[in-house]
Amino acid sequence: MTSVTSLPASEQEGARTSPEDPEKLEDPEKATLSTDPSETSLPNNKRVEQPTKINWLLTCVGLYLGALLYGLDTTVAATVQASVYEELGNLQKLPWVGIGFPLGSVAVILLIGKLYDTFEIKWLIIGSVTLFEAGSALCGAAPTSNALIVGRVIAGMGGAGMYIGALNYISIFTTSMQRPIYNALIGLCWGTGAILGPVVGGAFSDSSAKWRWAFYINLPLAAVVSPLYFLNFPRYNPQPEHTALEKFKQIDWLGAFLNASTFVLFILILSFQGPIWRWAAPGSIVLWVLFGLSLISYGLQQTFSILTSPERRLFPIDFLARRTLLLMFFATSSAAAATSVTLYYVPLFFQFTKGDNALEACVRLLPFIVPFVFFVMFSGGLLPVVERYAPWYFPAGVLMIVGGALMYKVSPNTYTAAIYGFEILIAIGTGLVFQTGYAVVAAKVPAHRVAASIGFINIAQIGSICITLAIAGSIFGNLGFVKLEHVLTGYGFTDSELRSALAGSFSPVFQHGDARARKLAIEAVVSTMGTSFALVFVAGAVTLVSAFCMRWEKLGLQTTAGG
Template identity: 55%
Template sequence: MVTLNSYNLTWWVYTNNQLRSIKDLAPVTECEINSLEEYNQRRLTPATPSLISQWQWGFVCLGLYLGALLYGLDTTISASVQGPILASLGEIEKLAWVGIGFPLGSVSVILLLGWCYTVFEIKYLMIGSIVGFEAGSAICGAAPNMNAMILGRVIAGIGGAGMYLGGLTYISVFTSLKTRPLYNALIGLCWGLGCILGPIIGGSFSVSSASWRFAFYINLPLAALLSPVYIFLFPKHNAQPQTPGPTKLARIDWVGAVLNATVFTLFQVVLTFAGSTWKWNQAGPIALWVVFGASLITFVVQQVFSFFTTPERRIFPIHFLKSRTQILLYTSTAASSAGLVIAVYYLPLFFQFTRGDSAIRASVRLLPFITVTVFFIMFTGGLLPILGRYSPLYVISGVFLLIGSSLMHTIHIGTATGAIYGYEVLAAIGIGATMQVAYSVSVAKVKHHDTQNAIGFINVAQIGTMAIALSIAASIFQNRGLINLKEALQGYGFSEQELRGALAGAQSAVLMGGDMVVKTKAVEAIIKTMNSIWIIPIVAGAVSFVSGALMKWEKVALTTTSA
C-alpha cells in the first residue's frame, strides 16, 4: 500500500510482487491504493461529483460553452462586416487586420496563458480573460478609426484565448478520461458553431438599423447574463496553492513568451502589408523579413537550450517535438483549421460577387457547411472512445477535405449553386471529423504534468493556423487579385485604389459603374483569385491524409460512460 498525493511527480506501487513507477494523472487529494489497477480505476473516475454538485457543474458547463461560442463567433464575425467597416472607417490597406487581429492576439499569448493555467488559480484567470474579451469587444463596437478597431480585435483575441483555454482546463481538471472526449466535443461544437455563425450574425447586424457595431456589442449582454455563474458558481482550482504568486511570476519564461509573440506578430505584419501597402522589394518589408527570421532563430535557440529559463519552465513544450504522435496531431489539427477559416471567410464572398447576395444572404448559404461540420465534430467526439483508434479519423478527414477543396478550386461564375453546396459538404466532413479530436488524444498520450502543455500545443495548431491561413489568403487575395484585375480591365482607366476597393467589396466604380462588361470581367478576375486561395485547403487535406497515414495504429485509453 502506498499513499499518493497531488504534489508528487512519480509514485511507486506494489502489484504482482513488483515495484512499478506511475507517472500519470494525480488525484487532487491524498488517497491510498493497493494496486496499479485500483489506481487506474481511481483516475478514470470523474472528480466532479465529489467536488461540486451536479446542478452547479451544469451551470459551469453552460458558462464554458458560452465562452467557447463567443470566442468562435468573434474569430470569424468580421468576415461579413468588413465592407461596412471600410465604408465607415476607411483605410482599406488596414482592412485585413479586422480579421487577422483577433487570432493574432490569441496565438501570441496561448502558450503563456497555458502555462499560467498550470500554476495560478484558474477561476481568477478565467474571469480576467472574460473581462479582457468584453473590453476588446467594447473597443471594437465604439471604434472611431481603424487603429482603434484593430487594437480592440487584438485585446479581444487575447481575452478570448484565455476563455477558451480556461474551458479546456476546467474540463481537464474536473472530468475523467472517460467523459473528457464528450466534453471536449461539446466545447468544439460551441466553438465551431460560433465560427460558422459569425458571418451570419455579423451580416445580420450590418444590414440592420443597429449597424455593424452591434456585431461586437452583442458580446457584452451575453457575458453579463452569465456573470453570476462565473463569479459565484465556478469552482476554484490551484495546482500549486503553497507557492506564492510572486514566485510563480518569476518562474515564467518571459523571454520565451516575448519572443513567441514577436515571431507571430512580425510574420502577420509583413505578410499582410507586403504587396498591398508596401512593395515587396522595398526596404521596409525586406527588413521585417530579416527581423522575423532572426527572431524565429532566437526563439528556437532560446527554447532548445533553455536560456533564461529551465527545461521544465520553458514556454514551448519542445519535448513534444520528439513525439511522432504529437507532431502529427499538431499538423492534422492545423489542416482542419486552415480548411475551416478559408471556407468561412471566402464562401460568402463568392456568393456576394457572383450572385449579388447581401452579406446576410451570402452567410446563410453557409448553412450546409455549418450543419455538416457541427454534426461531425459531435459524431467523432462520441465515436473516439468507442473506436479507440484515432488515425483512421485523420485519414478519412484528409480524403474528404482534399476532394471537397479540389472541387471548390474549379468553381466559376456559372457553377450551379447546388453543386457548390455539395462541395461544401464534402469539405465540411473532412474539417469537422478532426477539428477537436486531438485535444482528447494529445492529453491522453501525455503525463499529468504535461496536460496543459498538450492543450496549449494543440491550441497553437488550431488558432495559430487560422491566423496564418488568413494572412496568407489575404496576401493572395490582395496581391494576386490586383494583378488579375489589372489584366482583365487593362485599358479601362481604373486606378489601383479603385481596383483594391473592388476586392474589398466596396461600392467602387469597378462594380457599381453600370457597365456589365466591366463588372463581368472584374468578377471573373476575383473568382479566379479565390480559386487560388482554395489551394490552401487542398494542401491542408493532403497534410491531414499523410498525417493520419503516418500515425501509430493504436488505441487510446478512452471508454464511454453514462456519467
C-alpha cells in the first residue's frame, strides 16, 4: 500500500535552485542538482503518495512496458506497409501509416507535458493508456486506409502520454543520483520496442494472423498490466490548491492549437508533394502559406505570451537562450533522426536486394539492436560516475558521420557483412547519446521546471523522428520516382506502377518486368535509400558540432541503488 504524506522541506532542499531565489533561477549555470540521496524534485507543500519498495517496483514494470509499447508502435509500420497496401490500397496515403503515429505524438507532446505539470499524474497516465489502446483497436479493425491513419494518430497521442508520464514519474519519485539510470532504462525499453517494431510487424504480416495483429497485440499486453496502473501507481497532485476548472483555464490552449497545426501542416506538405501535388501546384502553395502563417503565429504567440502568461505558455521559449539546453535539444534530435532512418530503411534494403520477407529483413537489424541497447545502458550507467556529459557526444557524432557516409554509398552488390558493420557504427553513436539529454537538462533547471525540460527534450526526440521520417519519405518517394522514371524509360510502365515499385516487390515492375528492368529498378531504389542515409551523416555532423560547443563541466551526479 502507499501512504499519503507531505515531504518535509528539509528533504527537498539542496544545491538545486529554489523557486524563491529569482537570481539563481535566471542563472543557467547555477541550476544544478545536489548529490544528497534524499533530494527529490518534489516541490514543497505538495501532496504525494510515497510508494513502498514493492509498489515502486511494480510501478516501474508498468512504466517500462508502456515505454516498450510506445517504441514498438513508433516503428511497427516499417514492415506492414506493403501488406496494408495490398489489402486497403491508396498508395499515396501509405507513408501516413508510418508518419501518423509520431505525428500524433509530437502534435500533443507539449500540451501533455503541461497537463502532467498541472493535474493528478496517475489519472493522466491511465487516460493515456486508454487512448493508446483505443487507437490500436481502431488500427486493427480499420476498414479503410483513412481509418487506419486516424487510429495511428490517436494511438500516437496516447503513446506520448504514456512516455511523458513515465519520465515524469521518474523525475518525481527518484533522486538526482538515481535518475540517469531510470532514464536510461526508459530509453532502453523505448529503443528495444522501436527495434522490435519492424520484427513484430514483419512476423504478423508473414503469418496467418496478418498485419492487423501487429496493432491488436497491444490490447492483451496492456490488459495484463492494467491492474498495476489502478492499484500500484502512486498519486501526485502538483497543484492541490486549485480546482479542476482553475487548472483547465491555466492551459495555453491557443499555443497547443498552433503547435499542432504547425507540425501537421509541415508533414502534410512533405507527404503530398510529388505523389499527389506537384511542387508548384496551387494546393502545394496554399499549404506552404498556411504552414508559414501557423509557424509565425506560433512564434509570436509564445514570445509575447498572447492569451497566456510567460509561466503558462506551452513552449519553454526561455530554454532557447540556455546554451546547454539548446545543445541538448540539437544533439537529442540528431540521435533520434539517425535511429529512425536506420530502423526504417535497413530492412527495406534487404527486402529489395536479398529478396527477404519482412521478418527475415528485420532479423538483419540485430547488428543494430544489440549495440544500441548496450550503449544506451552503458552511457546512462556511467554518466553519474564520469559526471561529465560532453565526452559522450564526440564519439557519437564521429560514428554517426562515418556510418551514415558508408550507408550513403551502398549498392545492391555491397557485402552483407559490410552493411552489418555500418549498422554497428550508427548503433554505438546513437546509443551513447539517445537518452542522455533527459538527465542533463533535468540537472540544469530548477526543480519546478523539470517537467518543462522533459517536454523540451521530448519535442527534440519524438519531433525529430516524425520530421525525419517525413523528410526521408519525401526523398524516397520523389527522388525514387524520378530515378525509376529515368532508368525504365521505354518499358511502358505507368506513373502509378513506378511509384508502387517503391512500396515493395508486389509492384508490376517486379512481378511482370523482365530481368533487366528488375535489375535497373532495384539499383534505382537502393540508390535512393542511400540518399536517405545522408540524413544520418548530417545528424552526426550536428552532434559533433554540438559537442564542440558544450561546456566541459560536471553535473554532480552519483550512482545509488534504485528503488
